[in-house]
Amino acid sequence: MPKTIILLADSSIELMPLKLTNNEIIKKYAKKRGKQPSTVILDSSYHHKAMSKLPESKKRGRPDILHFCLQNLIGSPLIRSNPESIEIYVHTINNEILEINPETRLPKNYNRFIGLMEQVFSKKVIKTNEKTLIEMLENPSIEELIVDIPKENRLIFSSKGSLIKLPEYFIDYAKKDLVLIIGAFPHSYFSENILRLSNKILSIYPQSIEAWVVLNRIIFSREITIL
Amino acid sequence: MPKTIILLADSSIELMPLKLTNNEIIKKYAKKRGKQPSTVILDSSYHHKAMSKLPESKKRGRPDILHFCLQNLIGSPLIRSNPESIEIYVHTINNEILEINPETRLPKNYNRFIGLMEQVFSKKVIKTNEKTLIEMLENPSIEELIVDIPKENRLIFSSKGSLIKLPEYFIDYAKKDLVLIIGAFPHSYFSENILRLSNKILSIYPQSIEAWVVLNRIIFSREITIL
Numbered sequence: 080m081p082k083t084i085i086l087l088a089d090s091s092i093e094l095m096p097l098k099l100t101n102n103e104i105i106k107k108y109a110k111k112r113g114k115q116p117s118t119v120i121l122d123s124s125y126h127h128k129a130m131s132k133l134p135e136s137k138k139r140g141r142p143d144i145l146h147f148c149l150q151n152l153i154g155s156p157l158i159r160s161n162p163e164s165i166e167i168y169v170h171t172i173n174n175e176i177l178e179i180n181p182e183t184r185l186p187k188n189y190n191r192f193i194g195l196m197e198q199v200f201s202k203k204v205i206k207t208n209e210k211t212l213i214e215m216l217e218n219p220s221i222e223e224l225i226v227d228i229p230k231e232n233r234l235i236f237s238s239k240g241s242l243i244k245l246p247e248y249f250i251d252y253a254k255k256d257l258v259l260i261i262g263a264f265p266h267s268y269f270s271e272n273i274l275r276l277s278n279k280i281l282s283i284y285p286q287s288i289e290a291w292v293v294l295n296r297i298i299f300s301r302e303i304t305i306l
Numbered sequence: 307m308p309k310t311i312i313l314l315a316d317s318s319i320e321l322m323p324l325k326l327t328n329n330e331i332i333k334k335y336a337k338k339r340g341k342q343p344s345t346v347i348l349d350s351s352y353h354h355k356a357m358s359k360l361p362e363s364k365k366r367g368r369p370d371i372l373h374f375c376l377q378n379l380i381g382s383p384l385i386r387s388n389p390e391s392i393e394i395y396v397h398t399i400n401n402e403i404l405e406i407n408p409e410t411r412l413p414k415n416y417n418r419f420i421g422l423m424e425q426v427f428s429k430k431v432i433k434t435n436e437k438t439l440i441e442m443l444e445n446p447s448i449e450e451l452i453v454d455i456p457k458e459n460r461l462i463f464s465s466k467g468s469l470i471k472l473p474e475y476f477i478d479y480a481k482k483d484l485v486l487i488i489g490a491f492p493h494s495y496f497s498e499n500i501l502r503l504s505n506k507i508l509s510i511y512p513q514s515i516e517a518w519v520v521l522n523r524i525i526f527s528r529e530i531t532i533l
Contacts, residue, residue, distance in 0.1 A: 151519065154518070155519055156513075299523055
């Protein structure tokens with residue numbers, strides 16, 4: 080079975096930026112959760128007002144997008160029945176990279192998911208006795224992670240790309256290893272770090288649609304063309 | 307364009323059952339949220355211990371399943387580009403029925419979604435100036451809502467059903483109105499109220515998979531066979 084690498088790119092998840100840790104609303108939010116302001120994850124649902132001064136604020140503070148994407152991904156038959164053929168990377172807006180073991184069962188409850196991500200950012204690794212479930216990679220280079228996959232088999236999905244038809248488009252890739260790159264951010268566009276990975280930018284629908292809807296369709300299409 | 311009625315069945319969402327409203331953990335949880343115990347939604351993430359005494363406890367307290375299903379549904383191109391051909395009903399484990407306007411933008415943040423659902427259960431209707439977004443139907447009868455669609459065009463999805471292949475299976479229904487019935491509960495099986503709606507029970511994968519993964523695949527398959 081060919082390999083499938085899923086890269087959630089520029090994911091809108093980060094620890095509270097230093098310049099907001101003295102903000103009164105943020106301090107109150109952290110205190111209510113029994114945490115230090117610097118150890119909580121930025122979330123526009125609660126920090127909207129404080130965030131407005133941040134650069135690129137519209138692209139930030141939406142960890143719910145990552146939560147939806149990972150739930151849809153990890154519950155899909157492609158991943159569940161063939162975890163050994165899958166690699167999952169979460170690239171963040173600050174260029175961190177998390178590797179997620181495809182057999183990890185992530186919390187379905189949003190607040191628990193946020194708590195887990197806060198642990199990942201502080202401890203850098205989440206393990207059980209036997210396996211590493213989530214790990215923040217040191218000195219990460221995306222290029223190194225996907226170096227074995229030629230550029231033409233790395234597909235970036237964006238509403239601004241060339242329109243393709245699913246599931247048919249994946250038939251030609253049925254025997255090839257693939258990197259599937261989906262932006263896990265709400266507005267704006269991919270960073271240069273991502274755009275240099277590939278020249279193939281594809282759209283599955285003429286308008287902008289949510290990251291997890293794109294992801295579901297890509298995974299399903301990949302699955303029915305290789306299984 | 308043919309009509310598509312989506313029925314999320316036996317959805318695991320309900321107000322706090324009366325017999326738990328005096329439980330100390332529940333009272334504390336409600337107080338922390340500034341609400342009365344009887345007005346909060348049962349959630350196994352927080353009420354797990356108190357819930358264990360309830361009948362059918364394994365089927366209850368999972369409003370996150372409905373949240374994932376509705377986010378995937380409302381973000382999908384089928385619904386976004388043709389809301390007039392879509393009806394969405396949420397049937398609950400207590401036989402309430404909510405009608406959701408396909409053009410409603412539901413909160414992506416889980417805690418806000420729960421807050422909105424608590425409003426729906428207390429006020430029975432959520433409106434803007436111009437339209438009704440969510441409404442709890444009075445004297446609901448599912449049969450009446452779907453009476454125009456013949457029994458053979460009502461499809462119930464369950465891992466225990468006859469295995470079909472998507473998207474091909476939907477080709478025969480490309481010009482027909484359809485009712486798609488997906489269980490939005492974590493364990494156990496459909497209630498009799500749902501099972502009597504149709505004899506067609508279909509499985510899209512030989513093992514049990516999450517409700518929203520099933521829903522995504524069905525909606526995508528319906529879409530590519532009718533659009």
